[in-house]
Structures are given as C-alpha cells and as structure tokens.
Amino acid sequence: MRRALLACLFVLALSGCLGAVTDDGARTTERIEVTVVEVTDGDTVEVAYPNGTRETVRLLGVDTPEVHTENDPSEFEGVPDTAAGRECLRDWGHRSSEFARAELVGEEVTLVVDPEADRRGGYGRLLAYVDYEDGRFNRALVERGYARLYDTTFADRDAYASAERSARGNGTGLWACTDA
Known part of the structure; x- marks a missing residue:
C-alpha cells in the first residue's frame, strides 16, 4: 500500500499537480534529471526518468521547422511563401x-519547468527547457538558427527574442531561407 501511495505521489509531482511552492505561495522553478532517449524533431524529445517512466517533452519557447508536416513560411519572418521557401x-x-539527435540522444539532461509558462502544451506534452553540458539547448537552437522564438509567455522570452533578431539579422541557419 505504501509503495502504491508513493508511486501515486511521484506521478502527481511529474504531472504538475504537486510542485515546489515557497512559503508565500509562489511556484519555484522545478528541475528534473532525465535521459534523452529519442528525438522526434528539433523541438520535441522523449525522455526517461530514473524510474524508467518515459515522457514526451516539447522544448519551451522555440519552434523548429517541420519535418513531418508542411511548413508555413509565414511563421518564419521574411521567408517567402514559395516552393523554394518551404523546401x-x-x-x-x-x-x-539532426542537431538535436547529435547533442541530446543518450545524454543525461536537466528539464527545467518555467513557473511563468504553461506546464503542458496543447498535445499534453511537458513544456520545459533542456539544460545540458553546453548550456540551455532551447536557446542554442535559436542562436544557431535552427529555430525561431515560439511567442508564448515564458521567463526567458526577451533573451530568445534578442537571439532570434541576431540570427535573423546575420542570416544564420534557417534565416538564410529569406533568400530562397
């Protein structure tokens, strides 16, 4: 019975029903150690918790171009809505x-849940930052031109907007598509 209760509390903590709260009732940043087991695409990964439970994580604050569905160039400022722009x-x-696979698969990382952001996205995926050996992976995607800012509420939003402006201004990564 005790094991069942502990397992139930663990699941509740992971789902956000329980959380770190300060004495004044404010939510604090939650950090969870996991291993990345699969990359769905540039902004979605599957992770395994130490107990073996798996979860799909949508990287908070970023949007990479699609590989499984059609891209909408209007979501990427300056990219022409042409066959060349979509390609x-x-x-x-x-x-x-591929960048996400090379950097993350098999790696132990820290998921960071942002208290200013929604905990789950529209598809039920956990929304989180991924901290790894080289820093914050989400931001690296934007800085290196693999992703654009996904314009929602989150604590690091201004830094990501600045990183996108810089990458776009330099034609870094996907921002070279503005010339397509």
Missing part, C-alpha cells in the same frame, strides 16, 4: 532534428 524550411527542419 528551405524543410531542409532546416531536418538539420535541427
């Missing part, structure tokens, strides 16, 4: 997925 974005979707 360029698809190419960068594959590149962002």
Whole structure:
C-alpha cells in the first residue's frame, strides 16, 4: 500500500499537480534529471526518468521547422511563401532534428519547468527547457538558427527574442531561407 501511495505521489509531482511552492505561495522553478532517449524533431524529445517512466517533452519557447508536416513560411519572418521557401524550411527542419539527435540522444539532461509558462502544451506534452553540458539547448537552437522564438509567455522570452533578431539579422541557419 505504501509503495502504491508513493508511486501515486511521484506521478502527481511529474504531472504538475504537486510542485515546489515557497512559503508565500509562489511556484519555484522545478528541475528534473532525465535521459534523452529519442528525438522526434528539433523541438520535441522523449525522455526517461530514473524510474524508467518515459515522457514526451516539447522544448519551451522555440519552434523548429517541420519535418513531418508542411511548413508555413509565414511563421518564419521574411521567408517567402514559395516552393523554394518551404523546401528551405524543410531542409532546416531536418538539420535541427539532426542537431538535436547529435547533442541530446543518450545524454543525461536537466528539464527545467518555467513557473511563468504553461506546464503542458496543447498535445499534453511537458513544456520545459533542456539544460545540458553546453548550456540551455532551447536557446542554442535559436542562436544557431535552427529555430525561431515560439511567442508564448515564458521567463526567458526577451533573451530568445534578442537571439532570434541576431540570427535573423546575420542570416544564420534557417534565416538564410529569406533568400530562397
């Protein structure tokens, strides 16, 4: 019975029903150690918790070009809505997925849940930052031109907007598609 209760509390903590709260009732940043077991695409990974439970995580604050569906160039400022623009974005979707695989698969990382953001996205995926050996992976995607800012509420939003402006201004990564 005690094991069942502990397992139930663990699941509740992971789902966000329980959380770290300060004495004044404010939510604090939650950090969870996991291993990345699979990359779905550049902004979605599957992780395994130490107990073996798996979960799909949508990287908070970023949007990489699609590889499984059609891209909408209007979501990527300056990319023309042409066959060449869509093809360029698809190419960068594959590149962002490969970058995520190379950097994250098999790695122990820390998921960081942002108290200013929604905990779960529209598809029920956990929304989180991924901290790894080289820093914050989500931000690296934007800085290196693998992703754009996904314009929602989150604590690091201004830094991501600045990183996107810089990458776009330099034609870094997917922002080279503006010339497609």
